Amino acid sequence: MKRAKAGVKYRDLREYLEILESKRLLKRVKTEVDLRHEIGAICAMSLDRRGPALLFENIKGYRGIPLVCNILSTTAQLALVFGAEADEEKIYSRIVHGMENRIPSATQGSGPCKEEIYRGNDIDLYKFPTPVWHELDGGQYVGTTAGCVTKDPKTGIHNMGSYRVMIKDRTTLAANIKGSHPVGERPSSSLRLSGGAVHHILQNEAKGLPTPIALAMGMDPLLTLASGTPVPADDKGQTEYEAAGGWRGAATELVRCETSDLLVPANAEIIIEGEVVANVRTAEGPHGESTGFYGENKEGFQIKVNCITHRKNPISYGLICRVFEDYPRTLLRSGSFQSLLIRKNGLRNIRQAYLPEVGRLGMVIISAKIGDAGEPRRIMRAAWENGGARWVIVVDEDCDVRDWNDVMWRVCSAADPKKDIIEGLARAPRSRMEGEFDPPSCGMGIDATMRFKETKFPPVNEVSRELMSKVVSRWREYRLD
Numbered sequence: 001m002k003r004a005k006a007g008v009k010y011r012d013l014r015e016y017l018e019i020l021e022s023k024r025l026l027k028r029v030k031t032e033v034d035l036r037h038e039i040g041a042i043c044a045m046s047l048d049r050r051g052p053a054l055l056f057e058n059i060k061g062y063r064g065i066p067l068v069c070n071i072l073s074t075t076a077q078l079a080l081v082f083g084a085e086a087d088e089e090k091i092y093s094r095i096v097h098g099m100e101n102r103i104p105s106a107t108q109g110s111g112p113c114k115e116e117i118y119r120g121n122d123i124d125l126y127k128f129p130t131p132v133w134h135e136l137d138g139g140q141y142v143g144t145t146a147g148c149v150t151k152d153p154k155t156g157i158h159n160m161g162s163y164r165v166m167i168k169d170r171t172t173l174a175a176n177i178k179g180s181h182p183v184g185e186r187p188s189s190s191l192r193l194s195g196g197a198v199h200h201i202l203q204n205e206a207k208g209l210p211t212p213i214a215l216a217m218g219m220d221p222l223l224t225l226a227s228g229t230p231v232p233a234d235d236k237g238q239t240e241y242e243a244a245g246g247w248r249g250a251a252t253e254l255v256r257c258e259t260s261d262l263l264v265p266a267n268a269e270i271i272i273e274g275e276v277v278a279n280v281r282t283a284e285g286p287h288g289e290s291t292g293f294y295g296e297n298k299e300g301f302q303i304k305v306n307c308i309t310h311r312k313n314p315i316s317y318g319l320i321c322r323v324f325e326d327y328p329r330t331l332l333r334s335g336s337f338q339s340l341l342i343r344k345n346g347l348r349n350i351r352q353a354y355l356p357e358v359g360r361l362g363m364v365i366i367s368a369k370i371g372d373a374g375e376p377r378r379i380m381r382a383a384w385e386n387g388g389a390r391w392v393i394v395v396d397e398d399c400d401v402r403d404w405n406d407v408m409w410r411v412c413s414a415a416d417p418k419k420d421i422i423e424g425l426a427r428a429p430r431s432r433m434e435g436e437f438d439p440p441s442c443g444m445g446i447d448a449t450m451r452f453k454e455t456k457f458p459p460v461n462e463v464s465r466e467l468m469s470k471v472v473s474r475w476r477e478y479r480l481d
C-alpha cells in the first residue's frame with residue numbers, strides 16, 4: 001500500500017496501536033479480567049478519567065486473542081487518527097475536508113484479512129473475546145465497532161454502518177439496523193443517497209431474497225469513524241470507503257468476500273460474512289446505549305454467518321456504548337452535517353455546524369457569516385430538511401460554537417422569543433419500538449444572530465485580536481504562568 005501523503009501515519013489498526021503505545025497513549029492490562037461486565041466497568045471508569053487505550057491481554061477463557069478498547073476517546077488519540085494537531089477545530093476541518101475530497105477506493109486480489117478462512121462447522125462466533133458490556137445487557141455484542149457492509153441491489157453502491165449486533169449462537173447474529181435515514185423519513189434530496197443497510201434489506205425482502213452482509217471488525221480507525229457516521233453518497237456514488245480515503249489522503253484498499261461479491265477492507269482484523277435472512281425477525285437486547293438508557297429490539301434482523309476470515313493472531317476491538325463513549329460521534333456528525341449543508345444547500349457561508357454532546361444529536365449550533373435578515377431562517381430550514389437535529393441555534397460567525405457561555409450569551413442577548421424563536425418541523429418519531437428511548441419529535445429554531453436585527457447592538461467589549469496577540473507575546477515577561 002502507498003503511504004499516505006497527509007499526516008496519517010498508519011495503515012491499519014495494528015500500526016495505529018503501535019503509535020499509541022509509543023506515545024504512551026495505550027496500556028496493556030496483563031491481569032486476568034472477565035468478559036462479563038468487568039471489562040465494561042474498567043472501560044467506563046477509564047473513559048471518565050480520560051484514560052489511555054486499553055489492550056486486554058489476559059481475558060478469562062481467551063488466552064491468545066487480545067481485546068483493545070478506548071482507542072478513539074481523547075483529542076490526543078483523534079489527532080493521531082487524522083494526522084492533525086491536537087485541537088478539536090483543526091480535527092473538525094480535516095473531517096469536513098475529507099468528506100468534500102473523497103478518494104476512490106482500490107480493489108485488490110487478496111489481503112491480510114484472508115490469512116485464515118473458516119467455513120461450515122468451523123464457524124464459531126465465540127472464538128473472539130466479545131464482552132457483555134453492561135450489567136443488564138442481554139448478550140455479547142460484536143457489533144459496536146464492526147462496519148456492517150451491504151450494497152444497494154439496484155445501484156450496487158456499498159454502504160457501511162455501525163449497529164448493535166448481538167451473538168445468538170455460534171453462527172447466528174441479531175442486528176438492530178435502523179440507520180441514519182429511517183424508512184419513510186428520507187429527506188428529499190438531489191444527492192444520490194446510498195440508503196443505509198435497512199433500505200437494502202427491505203428492497204431484497206420485498207422479493208423474498210436474503211441480503212448479503214459482511215461485518216468488518218478491527219478496522220483502521222478512519223473506517224470505524226466513517227462507519228458510525230452518516231456519509232451520504234456523493235454524485236459519483238462514493239460513500240464511507242471513499243470518505244475514509246479522503247481523510248487518509250490515499251485509497252482505501254478492499255478485497256472481495258469469499259461467499260458474496262461484497263467488498264470489505266483488506267486490512268481489517270476479522271471479517272464475518274453472512275446474509276440477513278429474508279422476512280425473519282429476532283429479538284436483540286437489552287443493550288446499554290449512547291442515549292444513556294438501555295435499548296432493545298424485539299424485531300431485529302437475523303444474520304446467518306457463512307464464513308469467517310481473519311488475520312493471523314487477530315486483535316479484537318470493542319466499544320462500550322454510553323453517554324461518554326469511545327467514539328467522537330458528535331465531532332464526526334458535525335463534520336458530516338456541515339459537508340451536507342455545503343453540498344446540498346450551497347451554504348458555503350457556514351463556518352461551523354456543531355452537534356454538542358448533550359442532547360445526543362438533538363441539537364445543532366451553526367455559526368455563519370450572515371448575509372441578510374432572512375438567512376438565519378434559511379439555515380434553520382436547511383438543518384431540519386437534512387434531519388440534522390431538532391433544536392437549531394444560529395449564531396454569527398465570530399461565536400465559538402463549542403463554548404456554551406458564548407452561545408448562551410448570544411441567545412440571551414439577541415433572541416427575542418416573539419420573533420426569533422420558532423417551532424421546528426415535526427418529524428415522525430424516530431423509534432417506533434417498545435423499550436427504545438424515543439426523543440420528542442419536534443424542536444425549535446433560535447436565531448441568536450445580531451447582524452441584521454432591528455435592535456442596534458453596541459460594540460462588543462471583547463479584547464481585539466491585535467491587542468490579544470500583543471499581550472500573548474509578552475506573557476512570559478509578565479511572569480503570570
Ligand SMILES: Cc1cc2nc3c(=O)[nH]c(=O)nc-3n(C[C@H](O)[C@H](O)[C@H](O)COP(=O)(O)O)c2cc1C
Nearest residue numbers: 161162163164176177178179180196197228229230
Ligand atoms: C457505537 C455506535 C453504535 C451504533 N449503534 C446503532 C444501532 O444499533 N442501530 C442503528 O441504526 N444505528 C446505530 N449507530 C448509528 C449508525 O452507525 C449511523 O447512523 C450510520 O450512519 C448508519 O448508517 P446508515 O444510515 O448508512 O445505515 C451506531 C453508531 C455508533 C458509532
